[in-house]
Amino acid sequence: MTKGGYPKNNLPMTYFDLISSTEKNEWLGAIKEEIKSMYEGKVFDIVDLRYTLSIVPHERILSTKWVFVKKPENYKARLAARGFKPIHGRNYEETFAPTPTFNALRLLFSTALLKEWPIKIFNVKVAFLHSVIDKPVLLWCPQ
Numbered sequence: 819m820t821k822g823g824y825p826k827n828n829l830p831m832t833y834f835d836l837i838s839s840t841e842k843n844e845w846l847g848a849i850k851e852e853i854k855s856m857y858e859g860k861v862f863d864i865v866d867l868r869y870t871l872s873i874v875p876h877e878r879i880l881s882t883k884w885v886f887v888k889k890p891e892n893y894k895a896r897l898a899a900r901g902f903k904p905i906h907g908r909n910y911e912e913t914f915a916p917t918p919t920f921n922a923l924r925l926l927f928s929t930a931l932l933k934e935w936p937i938k939i940f941n942v943k944v945a946f947l948h949s950v951i952d953k954p955v956l957l958w959c960p961q
Contacts, residue, residue, distance in 0.1 A: 829886045833960065836886070841893070845886060848895035856897070865956070882960045899957055 830836040836845045856862055887894040918926075930937050 829888055831886075833884060836884070844893045845895065848886070848893040849884065852895045852897060862957075881958045884960055897957075897960065899955070 830839055830845060836842060839845060882897055882899055885896045885898045887896070927937065929935070
């Protein structure tokens, strides 16, 4: 860490670091892009906690934070749930992002090789937003 709380790689650690950054506009654009992706994917609803807290125990509401990553081609902001309080079996179940196993990939590539199929590689943007959940998860909005 350097003086002022910034890590040596000069990425903002908090929203307050971000707004004082010389790259503020780029980071705000990354936040807007993340919110736009979540909105377009219909992955959240805004709820009034005055009514929700009487239904959902407070321990099931996770706090959130922004995580910032700078890549050569762009700036990325990710909304991360800070799930350090949940207790397995009490207020959360197993979760995972749907990804193929290495055996499934080996089978796929071997079949493609044998059948001389072309192999295309692609990235599923915001893949985790496509996961299905069976219970609502409540998050406090970060700054």
